[in-house]
Amino acid sequence: MRPRGLARLHGLFAAYKPPGLKWKHLRDTVELQLLKGVNAGKPPAPEQRVRFLLGPMEGSEEKELTLTATSVPTLTSHPLVCGPAFTSLKVGVGHRLDAQASGVLVLGVGHGCSLLTDMYSAHLTKDYTVRGLLGKATEDFCEGGPLVEKTTFDHVTREKLDRILAMIQGSHQKALVMYSNVDLQTQEAYEMAVRGLIRPMSKSPMLITGIRCLYFAPPEFLLEVQCMHETQKQLRRLVHEIGLELKSTAVCSQVRRTRDGFFTLDDALLRTQWNLQSIQNAIQAAAPRVAVELEKSLRPGQAPSSSPVQASPETPRD
Numbered sequence: 001m002r003p004r005g006l007a008r009l010h011g012l013f014a015a016y017k018p019p020g021l022k023w024k025h026l027r028d029t030v031e032l033q034l035l036k037g038v039n040a041g042k043p044p045a046p047e048q049r050v051r052f053l054l055g056p057m058e059g060s061e062e063k064e065l066t067l068t069a070t071s072v073p074t075l076t077s078h079p080l081v082c083g084p085a086f087t088s089l090k091v092g093v094g095h096r097l098d099a100q101a102s103g104v105l106v107l108g109v110g111h112g113c114s115l116l117t118d119m120y121s122a123h124l125t126k127d128y129t130v131r132g133l134l135g136k137a138t139e140d141f142c143e144g145g146p147l148v149e150k151t152t153f154d155h156v157t158r159e160k161l162d163r164i165l166a167m168i169q170g171s172h173q174k175a176l177v178m179y180s181n182v183d184l185q186t187q188e189a190y191e192m193a194v195r196g197l198i199r200p201m202s203k204s205p206m207l208i209t210g211i212r213c214l215y216f217a218p219p220e221f222l223l224e225v226q227c228m229h230e231t232q233k234q235l236r237r238l239v240h241e242i243g244l245e246l247k248s249t250a251v252c253s254q255v256r257r258t259r260d261g262f263f264t265l266d267d268a269l270l271r272t273q274w275n276l277q278s279i280q281n282a283i284q285a286a287a288p289r290v291a292v293e294l295e296k297s298l299r300p301g302q303a304p305s306s307s308p309v310q311a312s313p314e315t316p317r318d
Contacts, residue, residue: 006038008107009038009089009276009279011111011287011290012108012119013263013279013286014107014267014269015105016270017105020100021099023097027091028253030091033279034038034279035087035089037188046075048072048073048074049074051070051317053068053069054068060165062109080092090110091108092108092109092113092116093107093108094116094259100255103128104258105257105260106119109228115290122261123199123229124228125261126228126259126261127225127258128226128256129258130221130223130252130254132220132221132253133245133252134249136149137149139158139242141252154218156246161242161246164246169209176207179200179204179207206236209228210225210252211226223239261293282314
């Protein structure tokens with residue numbers, strides 16, 4: 001039972017990281033819960049071996065002793081003797097979230113860790129909702145950071161904000177074409193653009209492929225940002241820079257990732273679901289989609305480094 005359960009653990013799944021929790025703590029918690037699950041299975045029946053035990057001879061009035069062949073269990077592999085069968089699992093984390101941010105965090109288990117590398121190579125976009133607050137600036141661009149200054153914002157309108165966002169998206173789309181190293185005059189580039197596959201060939205600064213305002217009620221506003229190669233601190237700085245462009249100031253009160261590549265909030269397991277059965281089910285449900293999306297997203301000539309269906313069980317501790 002144990003090897004079969006572990007074989008179903010190789011792959012990718014998404015968890016929901018709440019704000020205030022470090023990604024490493026989430027990873028360690030998931031590994032601990034998986035180990036509890038795989039070690040909680042009923043152990044196999046112990047092997048039997050023949051031993052000659054000293055005992056009284058049957059039918060003897062003088063209580064003579066004799067050796068009798070007896071089958072007894074061997075306890076060398078019993079959990080109480082050698083400890084749990086599995087003491088560690090390979091659990092990797094994809095695009096990370098800092099402690100203040102929340103949302104979709106992709107993890108790989110076992111051979112699935114190599115698929116995380118494929119996700120990096122595919123340069124997939126990610127979606128965020130970013131909440132801003134007009135009227136003040138802080139040192140770290142966060143609402144609770146050390147205050148730098150306070151400003152007025154009565155002159156800020158939805159139209160002005162939309163105009164700034166359109167300028168930001170236009171400049172970043174030009175940068176995206178530059179870093180992708182493709183000739184837009186070719187048929188291949190046209191087909192890639194239609195399929196949304198124009199992406200950087202290698203590392204690049206943060207690139208915004210889409211940005212719009214979802215909610216505007218000064219001093220609060222909510223942005224939806226589609227980007228790649230970003231950090232959460234860069235998204236907070238973006239809010240700060242938008243405030244400056246609006247002739248005011250702004251701080252970021254929330255950064256929430258709603259999509260990482262082909263994983264969305266609907267795929268993300270909540271803290272109460274970080275257990276063996278739920279993670280196994282999530283990996284199996286995502287495996288076909290992961291294979292298709294990676295094959296479609298990787299550039300011609302690149303192939304996924306591994307397949308989620310080709311998995312072998314972890315080796316138990318000797």
